[in-house]
Amino acid sequence: MAGKLIIGNWKMNTRAQSAQSLLDALLADSECNQSWVGVAAPSVYLAMLAQRLQGASLQLAAQDVSGFANDGAYTGDVSAAMLRDVGCTYVLVGHSERRQYFAESNPLLLAKMNNALAAGVVPVLCVGETLEQREQGDYLQVIYQQLSILVDIDAGDYLIAYEPVWAIGTGKVATLEQIAEIHSAIKTWCLQNAKPSANIRVLYGGSVKAENAESILKTDNVDGALVGGASLDAGSFRMICQAAGKLI
């Protein structure tokens, strides 16, 4: 598929009212209400937002999914089937904040990927190195290790998001050369190691803003963006979507 994919990650932000207002602003805007744009909202608001999204092009995403496949006694968890049930198209898997604060590791993330795929929700596997790992020079190995779970996925349509941890919420965006290097390495690794997937798409995330979106999206092997802070402001998000729209 040509064109770029833009997913806004609202993280643990908004309330019912502000989530609805933000979504309404995006829905009313033809730059944002596109099938290649999605918003990853807090799970408690997904069903409410899905109602407003009926008939719209904008896609709904979740920020996490249970590692348990079937319904059962897993207090607090939300299953992939539930996400599908409320209308999610995508789900983020292994965001660095989940890896850091919830100690999510490869076996759990593989289960999450498989559960999402089985339920018909497209998982977005997030990978990326910390500043320390980058400075030590072994950042590619870190990313390959995070990607290694893909070897055990037999089939399915998934996405990858490269989000250097040091660029998330810091205003410190990776250089275009750094982005190009990693995106190319991810695609090469996937071609060599993952089961043949028709089209590996890699999004970039980390301080993507209205001002830098176009140059990032134009970088080789960048298939879209995962946007945190700037996705909470309809005006900023629209400019990022507009930059993507120009590249279709």
Ligand SMILES: O=C(CO)COP(=O)(O)O
């Ligand atoms: O973590 C991110 C998206 O998932 C990036 O966040 P920021 O755009 O706020 O840096």
